[in-house]
Amino acid sequence: xxxxxxxGTATRVSRIAGTERIVDVLAPLVAVLAAFLVGGLVVAAxxxxxxxxxxxxxxxxxxxxxxxxxxxxxxxxxxxxxLAVAFAFRAGLFNIGGEGQLYxxxxxxxxxxxxxxxxxRVLLIPVLILASAAGGGLWAAIPGYLKARLGVHExxxxxxxxxxxxxxxxxxxxxxxxxxxxxxxxxxxxxxxxELPRLAYFFQSLGVPLPAANPLNVSFxxxxxxxxxxWFILHRTTLGYEIRAxxxxxxxxxxxxxxVRRTLVLAMLLSGAFAGLVATNEVMGFRxxxxxxxSSGIGFMGIAVALLGRNSPFGVLFAALLFxxxxxxxxxxxxxxxxxxxxxxxxxxxxxILVVVGNEIVRRRRExxxxxxxxxxxxxxxxxxxxxxS
Amino acid sequence: xxxxxxxxxxxxxxxxxxxxxxxxxxxxxRRGEIHAIIGENGAGKSTLMKxxxxxxxxxxGSIRLNGTSLIGxxxxxxxxxxxxxxxxxFMLIDPFTVAENVVxxxxxxxxxxxxxxxxxxxRVERLSSEYGLALxxxxxxxxxxxxxxxxxxxxxxxxxxxxxxxxxxxxxVLTPQEVAELFLVLRSLRQSGRTIIFITHKLNxxxxxxxxxxxxxxxxxxxxxxxxxxxxxxxxxxxxxRDVLLRVERGEATQGEPVLAVSKxxxxxxxxxxxxxxxxxxxxxxxxxxxxxxQGNGQTELVDVITGLHAASSGNVMLSxxxxxxxxxxxxxxxxxAHVPEDRLARGLVPEFTVAENxxxxxxxxxxxxxxxxxxxxxxxxxxxxxxxxxxxxxxDPSVRASHLSGGNQQKLIVxxxxxxxxxxxxxxxxxxxxxxxAIEFVHTSILKMRDAGAAVLLVSAELxxxxxxxxRIAVMYxxxxxxxxxxxxxxxxxxxxxxxxxANDSRGQATAEGAA
Ligand SMILES: Nc1ncnc2c1ncn2[C@@H]1O[C@H](COP(=O)(O)OP(=O)(O)OP(=O)(O)O)[C@@H](O)[C@H]1O
Ligand SMILES: [Mg+2]
Numbered sequence: 059x060x061x062x063x064x065x066g067t068a069t070r071v072s073r074i075a076g077t078e079r080i081v082d083v084l085a086p087l088v089a090v091l092a093a094f095l096v097g098g099l100v101v102a103a104x105x106x107x108x109x110x111x112x113x114x115x116x117x118x119x120x121x122x123x124x125x126x127x128x129x130x131x132x133x134x135x136x137x138x139x140x141l142a143v144a145f146a147f148r149a150g151l152f153n154i155g156g157e158g159q160l161y162x163x164x165x166x167x168x169x170x171x172x173x174x175x176x177x178x179r180v181l182l183i184p185v186l187i188l189a190s191a192a193g194g195g196l197w198a199a200i201p202g203y204l205k206a207r208l209g210v211h212e213x214x215x216x217x218x219x220x221x222x223x224x225x226x227x228x229x230x231x232x233x234x235x236x237x238x239x240x241x242x243x244x245x246x247x248x249x250x251x252x253e254l255p256r257l258a259y260f261f262q263s264l265g266v267p268l269p270a271a272n273p274l275n276v277s278f279x280x281x282x283x284x285x286x287x288x289w290f291i292l293h294r295t296t297l298g299y300e301i302r303a304x305x306x307x308x309x310x311x312x313x314x315x316x317x318v319r320r321t322l323v324l325a326m327l328l329s330g331a332f333a334g335l336v337a338t339n340e341v342m343g344f345r346x347x348x349x350x351x352x353s354s355g356i357g358f359m360g361i362a363v364a365l366l367g368r369n370s371p372f373g374v375l376f377a378a379l380l381f382x383x384x385x386x387x388x389x390x391x392x393x394x395x396x397x398x399x400x401x402x403x404x405x406x407x408x409x410x411i412l413v414v415v416g417n418e419i420v421r422r423r424r425e426x427x428x429x430x431x432x433x434x435x436x437x438x439x440x441x442x443x444x445x446x447x448s
Numbered sequence: 449x450x451x452x453x454x455x456x457x458x459x460x461x462x463x464x465x466x467x468x469x470x471x472x473x474x475x476x477x478r479r480g481e482i483h484a485i486i487g488e489n490g491a492g493k494s495t496l497m498k499x500x501x502x503x504x505x506x507x508x509g510s511i512r513l514n515g516t517s518l519i520g521x522x523x524x525x526x527x528x529x530x531x532x533x534x535x536x537x538f539m540l541i542d543p544f545t546v547a548e549n550v551v552x553x554x555x556x557x558x559x560x561x562x563x564x565x566x567x568x569x570x571r572v573e574r575l576s577s578e579y580g581l582a583l584x585x586x587x588x589x590x591x592x593x594x595x596x597x598x599x600x601x602x603x604x605x606x607x608x609x610x611x612x613x614x615x616x617x618x619x620x621v622l623t624p625q626e627v628a629e630l631f632l633v634l635r636s637l638r639q640s641g642r643t644i645i646f647i648t649h650k651l652n653x654x655x656x657x658x659x660x661x662x663x664x665x666x667x668x669x670x671x672x673x674x675x676x677x678x679x680x681x682x683x684x685x686x687x688x689x690r691d692v693l694l695r696v697e698r699g700e701a702t703q704g705e706p707v708l709a710v711s712k713x714x715x716x717x718x719x720x721x722x723x724x725x726x727x728x729x730x731x732x733x734x735x736x737x738x739x740x741x742x743q744g745n746g747q748t749e750l751v752d753v754i755t756g757l758h759a760a761s762s763g764n765v766m767l768s769x770x771x772x773x774x775x776x777x778x779x780x781x782x783x784x785x786a787h788v789p790e791d792r793l794a795r796g797l798v799p800e801f802t803v804a805e806n807x808x809x810x811x812x813x814x815x816x817x818x819x820x821x822x823x824x825x826x827x828x829x830x831x832x833x834x835x836x837x838x839x840x841x842x843x844x845d846p847s848v849r850a851s852h853l854s855g856g857n858q859q860k861l862i863v864x865x866x867x868x869x870x871x872x873x874x875x876x877x878x879x880x881x882x883x884x885x886x887a888i889e890f891v892h893t894s895i896l897k898m899r900d901a902g903a904a905v906l907l908v909s910a911e912l913x914x915x916x917x918x919x920x921r922i923a924v925m926y927x928x929x930x931x932x933x934x935x936x937x938x939x940x941x942x943x944x945x946x947x948x949x950x951x952a953n954d955s956r957g958q959a960t961a962e963g964a965a
Pocket of ligand 1: 857
């Protein structure tokens, strides 16, 4: 009564624990490749050469040290924004408010810097980093508190807090803190002691020809540290343990004596702090001042980054770098091919969707097929099993 | 000539990263029989049934269902072939009515668009009356008792045309009365020619109900026997590989000072009704107080108020002389109250956490595992290895996700964690729900050991035999009150049953008075 093929069609992905790890790493890579394939089809569909499109894109991203530096520079704020979303997500909270939190963090950072003109570098830099985190964190703690105390959904409140943050900082910059004698809606520059150094000289000393004009700065290293810190908090501290417990099963957490409300507020606070750290790149590392409306959506991109990185800190790093590549390469594509600018955005978005979908498919297969669609039809074979034919 | 076997599984194998859940399993279920599957926790029973149903894909093996070979099938395919599964965790939509739930997905339609509520109701009524499944089609699921919810599940499966029914541990959540009713239903289903496969840990149920039994151990089938030709003892031996004491020895313990004293405790439920009404009780150190009662008579709320999870509206709870009424759960835990919650998946563990992480849940902030806010992963893993060995958790691997454990092993994990903390008061709700006989023996022995070491134990269980074997005193709850209290060993199951259903409460006021003293 044996039916052929029953074992042949079965998945063997999860034979041993070791392969699980490998699949974990390979899955996103395979997904990215598949995404590029489909992206290529989109390009071909408008009559452009996919090959030329991608070679230009990658040249734009990887041609030389300068472009790689740009990739990392572009990825830096996305790492912070992605961490913010991912961290809150681990507590079961959907923080859509990264945009507002990074504006507030950046504004507080700038304001504090402007108050301390004579402070020495060793003091000012840590103070400004803390100010950025505190600004973003406290801003996020407000919807966190409303959620924990009154059960008001954090999505609505974080979105509203975005409008307030953008409007408020805009008002403050234009009406109160605008640089004297300038038309641009921006503050004066922060003291030099508060600037984060660029990495060009450091890399040059290592023999990497990163031009002095490249904007990559120490904030990128802070972002790497933040990735590690987020992982460390989640997996090595009692608070992180409690955050994850609340995120996965709040009633079990409550039953185990965890203060769910307090944990939710703290998770939002830390999440917002990561978003606030965008200021280290945008204010301390690059612009050296607060420019009205500078972000144009970094906080929202953070949502995509976090989803792409499956809400794990190291996944966020990977995802932000991928975004960095796409964003940096897109400039080159815009300059040197006839693919219209809008379409580059389309290809970018298609790539991201496919990576997310691909990830999900691999994950489901590994879970043992409980939720996956069947791959082979159920074959109805006659009463006495003509299956034996083979 | 129709095939005699409703189900034929051959050489079915399912490997998970750390265990082989099913190892070359053959299963034959004859048409029209009631077939029991028994085996220790983690033996692979649920996995085998999920494979048959199409929820889990086997690595090897072949399956024939009603004479049709299935390859890589999904539940929708097996449903078409007449298979239905009553899940252990019911899959009903709470705010919907019974009728709406039953017809969900294949609703009778009127005017090509509208759900025909009347037709749905009629069909549900027809099915219910045909098999003695008394059920009000217009009642909302959220208002049903567990036993009735299960009926709704069975009706739903029958509505989909199932002639083979799988029930995974259907009796675990039922009261004795409900079990008896379920068995009547299953027998009448057999009479109508349907085939039934059911998983259970209760060997007397097997003998009482089943025609044949398949015994599993460590993913393999260790025997198929006819129920009329076997005994619980023999089945136990086949399952565990050794003799099991189907009873535990309990000696006399010396009772000390009162540990828990509850006086005039009242509480209001989520819907505003009085779920606890002036409850008084006292447990001394070295004493086990068993609470008997039909689910939904205030036991859950009593436990929740004592452990700080539900607010008391009046009265108070004293723990060794300290008032703990409405204190935070953590404060109460840290004062030495351990709690095995009745709903293991919802409250007892975090399914996405590893076994090691779950084994410290609630104690993660204690100095043993936590220094200056940092958790000691090495210590947590060591601790897990110890408890895994002591409680025989399977697989014996601290890094497995709790959601990947079998149901009984999840329960054993919670018991291991709560018993380990050396509590002054142990509050245990349904501590052996879903665990195999070997583990029941172990849990019972552990509870008695804790008592002998001076702990006070509040035991809530739907399993009357459990209450009767373990308790020094038994209190019966009905309608949010304690309606009777007995010394252990002075009361029969029948008597308890009378008080539990409220039948005896007027005629035998004397026992009540005795209890209130
Ligand atoms: N999704 C999964 N991933 C990894 N291992 C799993 C998974 N599901 C089940 N297992 C393992 O397979 C084995 C068999 O589990 P199964 O649930 O079939 O046991 P069971 O016989 O139903 O036990 P119980 O009586 O406790 O319900 C167990 O060791 C379990 O840990
Ligand atoms: Mg099971």
